[in-house]
Amino acid sequence: MTTEPYSKPAEREAGAGQELDRERRMGSQTGTATVARDIRVVDLTDFEARRADITAELWQAATETGFFQLSGHGLEPAGIDAAFAAAGAYFDLPAGIKSRHALRKGLNAGWEYRSQVRPSTGTPDEKESYQLTRPHMEGLWPDESELPGFRETLLDFERRCHTLAHQVLSCFAERLGFARDFFARQHDPASPLHQSTLRLLHYYAVPEQARGQADGGWRAGAHTDFDCLTLLFQRDGQDGLQVCPGKEADSRAWTPVPARGDLITCNIGDMLMRWSGDLLPSNFHRVATPGPQDDQGPRYSIAYFAQADRDAVIAAPDGRHAPITAEEYLRQRIAANFAG
Ligand SMILES: O=C(O)CCC(=O)C(=O)O
Ligand SMILES: [Fe+2]
Numbered sequence: 001m002t003t004e005p006y007s008k009p010a011e012r013e014a015g016a017g018q019e020l021d022r023e024r025r026m027g028s029q030t031g032t033a034t035v036a037r038d039i040r041v042v043d044l045t046d047f048e049a050r051r052a053d054i055t056a057e058l059w060q061a062a063t064e065t066g067f068f069q070l071s072g073h074g075l076e077p078a079g080i081d082a083a084f085a086a087a088g089a090y091f092d093l094p095a096g097i098k099s100r101h102a103l104r105k106g107l108n109a110g111w112e113y114r115s116q117v118r119p120s121t122g123t124p125d126e127k128e129s130y131q132l133t134r135p136h137m138e139g140l141w142p143d144e145s146e147l148p149g150f151r152e153t154l155l156d157f158e159r160r161c162h163t164l165a166h167q168v169l170s171c172f173a174e175r176l177g178f179a180r181d182f183f184a185r186q187h188d189p190a191s192p193l194h195q196s197t198l199r200l201l202h203y204y205a206v207p208e209q210a211r212g213q214a215d216g217g218w219r220a221g222a223h224t225d226f227d228c229l230t231l232l233f234q235r236d237g238q239d240g241l242q243v244c245p246g247k248e249a250d251s252r253a254w255t256p257v258p259a260r261g262d263l264i265t266c267n268i269g270d271m272l273m274r275w276s277g278d279l280l281p282s283n284f285h286r287v288a289t290p291g292p293q294d295d296q297g298p299r300y301s302i303a304y305f306a307q308a309d310r311d312a313v314i315a316a317p318d319g320r321h322a323p324i325t326a327e328e329y330l331r332q333r334i335a336a337n338f339a340g
Helices: 017-026 051-064 077-091 095-101 150-175 246-251 270-275 326-335
Strands: 040-043 067-071 110-113 127-132 197-203 218-223 229-234 241-244 253-256 264-268 284-288 299-306
Touching: 017 218, 040 051, 051 067, 051 150, 077 127, 077 150, 077 197, 077 229, 077 299, 095 110, 095 127, 127 150, 150 197, 150 229, 150 299, 270 326
Parallel strands: 040 067
Antiparallel strands: 067 264, 110 127, 127 197, 197 299, 218 284, 229 264, 229 299, 241 253, 241 284
16 A cells, blocks of 8 residues: 655745646646456445455555445436536537636636646637536526426536545545544535535547547646546446646656446546645546547537635645645646636
């Protein structure tokens, strides 16, 4: 089991500069492919009875690559299908309607298209997204007559994601020497300062004229997530996600994570890396544009980002990073990612 932090204590810096530098350095090069890394599957069945074993497995998977997948997670396939159906119906709405729910910059709420420019690539992701962050949804829901049941379906799914994310985070909390509910207390859905986000993603189909090209670039450029923990839902066969552990970033060797609808892919984000004194690594990932031999149609995914409430103070136990509020931390990362 890895117990050493994977980076040496950096000079104490006040903001998110270290993560941003890391992302810019990653760049947009293709790199090489490797299947040598294991993306572990951790079974959460009988969670309470098997908590100690599950914690050990999660810790190993998280410290090895920072990416792992969950089975036995208790989210019903019907609920996941309903969330994807709601996402598909939303993205099918005319742009004129979606633009009424335009993204509230800095608040992770609402609809945007081609507006996320990654520091690694300098070009916009080939996608549109709709984000739900509980305290900021006033005026951002489509009318019930336009999309019956949309709001209820998404709020229900978001609540289930919150519960599952905090089940996993309770294991990391305990392993790090915090109380089991340490992270849950700093992600309070009832707080007006809540920042966790459910994001529906639609990557555009490759345009006809570009379909013969061998290398189409990135649907989403290389990045690490800003949050504590991400739950990622994908559809069978809608591949493209690739991972490169941060400690191996210089190798630029990427491991594909095949998309499976029955598993939930998880990754550690930068907030938890800081909070864990760098024991739990956040890792680079990206979504490749499919080539002529792949499915070049649209791709849908859903991500749940467990992001600590604005007033939470992220401070590593050993003081290796200067304390920063979750509000200021997200503000800096969003400012570096979204145009306008
Ligand atoms: O769509 C995916 O598979 C990955 C999405 C992602 O990494 C993100 O939105 O941060
Ligand atoms: Fe991501």
